[in-house]
Amino acid sequence: IEVAYNALPTFNWPKDESESLKRLHSLTNEDPFFIYVGAIHERKNLKRLVQAFEEFRKGLSIPFHLIIAGSPHSHFASEWEAFLKSIGSSYVHSTGRICDEDKFIWLQQSIAMIYPSLFEGFGIPLLEAWRSETAVITSNSTALPEIAKDAALLINPESTDSIVEAMKSILENDVLRKDLISKG
DSSP states (O other): OOOOOOOOOOOOOOSOOHHHHHHHHHHHTTOOEEEEESOBOGGGTHHHHHHHHHHHHHTOSSOOEEEEESOBOTTTHHHHHHHHHHHOOTTEEEEESOOHHHHHHHHHHSSEEEEOOSOOSSOHHHHHHHHTTOOEEEESSTTHHHHHTTSSEEEOTTOHHHHHHHHHHHHHOHHHHHHHHHHO
């Protein structure tokens, strides 16, 4: 049996990144940030990601942001909006779906892409992050470890502490971050 993995569609990097960077900086004020790219769905584990991010931010002396880029699944949209409202954080930005230009530039500008999904059949956002030369933090479950191999920092998606520790590791260990980018 031979496994044929998914691939990215062709993407031409934009010649002028200024408009995309303006949109990004309107969210982050040029502060550092983590990003999630993908669908907004219960199995993507985004509530736990936001909770972990809020815990991670408590120990920081600098402003730090989390961008969640993707469209909510229809049956999850109202629950997602209510959750974000209950958090009330000006450091968590749910942008909806973004264009490919923004996606790849914002990934490149991030500290890391975090993909804490509880279940995946593949994980295209990992490929998008690696294409953008971005470090990846992802789940140690289902298909994700097979796709990531040693090119991502693996976390237990059901542990807020595991997600927080991975964020701290990526932020504090530039050698680790660069190694993950290189392997990606």
